[in-house]
Amino acid sequence: MLFRTKSAAVYGIDAHIIDVEVDVAAQLSEKPLFTTVGLPDAAVRESRERVRAALRNAGYDVPNTTITVNLAPADIKKEGSGFDLPMAAGILGAYGGLNKQTLDDVVMVGELSLDGSIRGVRGTLSTAVAARAAKIKRLFVPVENAREAAVVDGIEIYPVKTLMDVVHLINTGNGIEPVKVDSQAVLNEAQHFNVDFKDVRGQQTAKRALEVACAGGHNILMIGPPGSGKTMLAKRIPTIMPPLTFEEALETTKIHSVAGVLDSRAGLVGVRPFRSPHHSVSDAGLIGGGAVPRPGEVSLAHHGVLFLDELPEFPRNVLEVMRQPLEDGTVTISRAAMSLTFPARFMLAAAMNPCPCGYFNDRTRECKCSQPMIQRYVAKISGPLLDRIDIHIDVPAVNYKELRSGQAPEGSTQIRERVLHAREIQLNRFAKERIYANAQMSSRQIRTYCELSSEGEHMLERAMSQRGLSARAHDRILKVARTIADLDAAAQIESRHIAEAIQYRALDRTFWA
Known part of the structure; x- marks a missing residue:
C-alpha cells in the first residue's frame, strides 16, 4: 500500500517542501527491508533504525515486510534527522493505522527518539515559511521548535511531544491546540539590553566615533593599549543601532535556526546580533562551510555587529575571505554538488593594539617595540581590508580622574535617538537608490x-x-x-x-x- 506525507528539506537558509512517499509490500518477507531513496544523506539513511524502534516502543508492531520510502523531488539533497516523523507517520498510514488515505495538507518535521518522543530540529522557521508559501495550513513540529515556527502568520503550528500525539491529532483532531504567538509583541519584548554606554567612563572621542559609525553604517577600527575599553565599547554598539524591523528579525532568525544556535525560548531574534569570534577561528568558521554548508560568523552577524578583537592576530587568509561579504553583503560557498549563498550584511567593528606590546604612544607605559616591529605588526592587516573600514579611531587609556568622576556618562537611549534621526535622513535621501546608509x-x-x-x-x-x-x-x-x-x-x-x-x-x- 502507498501512503503520502509531506516534510521539508532546508537548503541554505530556505526550505523546500518534500513529498514523503511510503510503499509497503503486501507480502511478508523472511528479513525486514527498509530502503530510503531520493538523495538522502547518512543521517536520513540511519533513520530507518530509529523509526522502527520508535514505532515498536510506541506500541505498534511493524510486520516483516519490505518498506520503501521515496523523498521527492530526488534532485534535492536531504540531510538531517527531521524526516523521522513524516516517515513514521507514512509507515503507520500505509499499514492502516491512520484514518486518512493521505496527509497532503500537513507538513511535519521532527527527530524520533527510540521511545517514540520527538526531538527538536534545525530550520523550523524556514520550514514554516515554505509551508505557508505552498499554501499548506498545518505544520506539526517538536514542542521546542513551536514558538520559533509560530512567528510566521497564516499557518497553524501544532506542537507535538510524542508519536502518539501525532496519531491522535491526525485521527481525532483533538488534544493539541495550535500555538499562537504575537510576533510583533515578541519582537518588542526582546528589545532590551544588559549593557549601556552609561557604564563607560571617559572615552568621549571613541563614543562619538561609534555614534558616527552606527549613524552611517560605517565599519570602524579601534586602536589602543590593553585595558583601554575597546571591547567594552564594542559590546555596546548594538544598543545604539536602529532596532530590528520584523522582516530583518525574521531573516536573522532563519540564519540562527539553520545554524542551530537559536534560543528556543525566544523564538525570534529580537536584537541585532553581536558576534565576536576568537582570532583562532578558521576561514570556514568565519565564512561558513562544511560538506553541506552551514552559516559562519559573518552570516550569524547579519543585520548586526561582527567584532574582531586583536585584528592583526587573525590569520591573513581568514581576514581576506571577508572581502566579499564586506563588499556584497552576501557569502557564496561552492561545493562540487551545490553552491549556496548566505546573507552577510553586518557592521564590522575591530580592535587592535598600536604595536606588539600594546603601549606605543602610551603616556604611562614605555613601548619596547622598534619601528620595524610596529610596521610589520600593522602590515598584517591588508590594504584591501583597510580600504573597507571608514573609521580608524585612537582609544587611549582612561586616566584616574575620568574613572572616578561623579558625572554620569550619556546613556545609549540618548545616543540612539540621534542615530535614528540621522538614519531617517539617509533613508529619505536614498529612497530612489538601492542603498540605505552613507557607508554604501x-x-x-x-x-x-x-x-x-x-x-x-x-x-x-x-x-x-x-x-x-x-x-x-x-x-x-x-x-x-x-x-x-x-x-x-x-x-x-x-x-x-x-x-x-x-x-x-x-x-x-x-x-x-
Whole structure:
C-alpha cells in the first residue's frame, strides 16, 4: 500500500517542501527491508533504525515486510534527522493505522527518539515559511521548535511531544491546540539590553566615533593599549543601532535556526546580533562551510555587529575571505554538488593594539617595540581590508580622574535617538537608490550627495596635500563627513564636519610610517 506525507528539506537558509512517499509490500518477507531513496544523506539513511524502534516502543508492531520510502523531488539533497516523523507517520498510514488515505495538507518535521518522543530540529522557521508559501495550513513540529515556527502568520503550528500525539491529532483532531504567538509583541519584548554606554567612563572621542559609525553604517577600527575599553565599547554598539524591523528579525532568525544556535525560548531574534569570534577561528568558521554548508560568523552577524578583537592576530587568509561579504553583503560557498549563498550584511567593528606590546604612544607605559616591529605588526592587516573600514579611531587609556568622576556618562537611549534621526535622513535621501546608509555610497553618489561648503573644500584640499592622503581616503572622509553632517541635520558638509572626519583616519597619520 502507498501512503503520502509531506516534510521539508532546508537548503541554505530556505526550505523546500518534500513529498514523503511510503510503499509497503503486501507480502511478508523472511528479513525486514527498509530502503530510503531520493538523495538522502547518512543521517536520513540511519533513520530507518530509529523509526522502527520508535514505532515498536510506541506500541505498534511493524510486520516483516519490505518498506520503501521515496523523498521527492530526488534532485534535492536531504540531510538531517527531521524526516523521522513524516516517515513514521507514512509507515503507520500505509499499514492502516491512520484514518486518512493521505496527509497532503500537513507538513511535519521532527527527530524520533527510540521511545517514540520527538526531538527538536534545525530550520523550523524556514520550514514554516515554505509551508505557508505552498499554501499548506498545518505544520506539526517538536514542542521546542513551536514558538520559533509560530512567528510566521497564516499557518497553524501544532506542537507535538510524542508519536502518539501525532496519531491522535491526525485521527481525532483533538488534544493539541495550535500555538499562537504575537510576533510583533515578541519582537518588542526582546528589545532590551544588559549593557549601556552609561557604564563607560571617559572615552568621549571613541563614543562619538561609534555614534558616527552606527549613524552611517560605517565599519570602524579601534586602536589602543590593553585595558583601554575597546571591547567594552564594542559590546555596546548594538544598543545604539536602529532596532530590528520584523522582516530583518525574521531573516536573522532563519540564519540562527539553520545554524542551530537559536534560543528556543525566544523564538525570534529580537536584537541585532553581536558576534565576536576568537582570532583562532578558521576561514570556514568565519565564512561558513562544511560538506553541506552551514552559516559562519559573518552570516550569524547579519543585520548586526561582527567584532574582531586583536585584528592583526587573525590569520591573513581568514581576514581576506571577508572581502566579499564586506563588499556584497552576501557569502557564496561552492561545493562540487551545490553552491549556496548566505546573507552577510553586518557592521564590522575591530580592535587592535598600536604595536606588539600594546603601549606605543602610551603616556604611562614605555613601548619596547622598534619601528620595524610596529610596521610589520600593522602590515598584517591588508590594504584591501583597510580600504573597507571608514573609521580608524585612537582609544587611549582612561586616566584616574575620568574613572572616578561623579558625572554620569550619556546613556545609549540618548545616543540612539540621534542615530535614528540621522538614519531617517539617509533613508529619505536614498529612497530612489538601492542603498540605505552613507557607508554604501558609490563614487558617483559621493559626488551627488556630498556637497561641500567653500571652507570645507579648502580644508579637505589642505588635508589631502599636507597628510598625503590617497584617493580612497578622500572618499572615506567624505562619507564620514556626510554622516556627521546628518547628525547635525545640515544639508551641506561644513569645514567642522570635514575636520572631525579627518580625525577618524588614525592609520593615515605620519607616525605609522
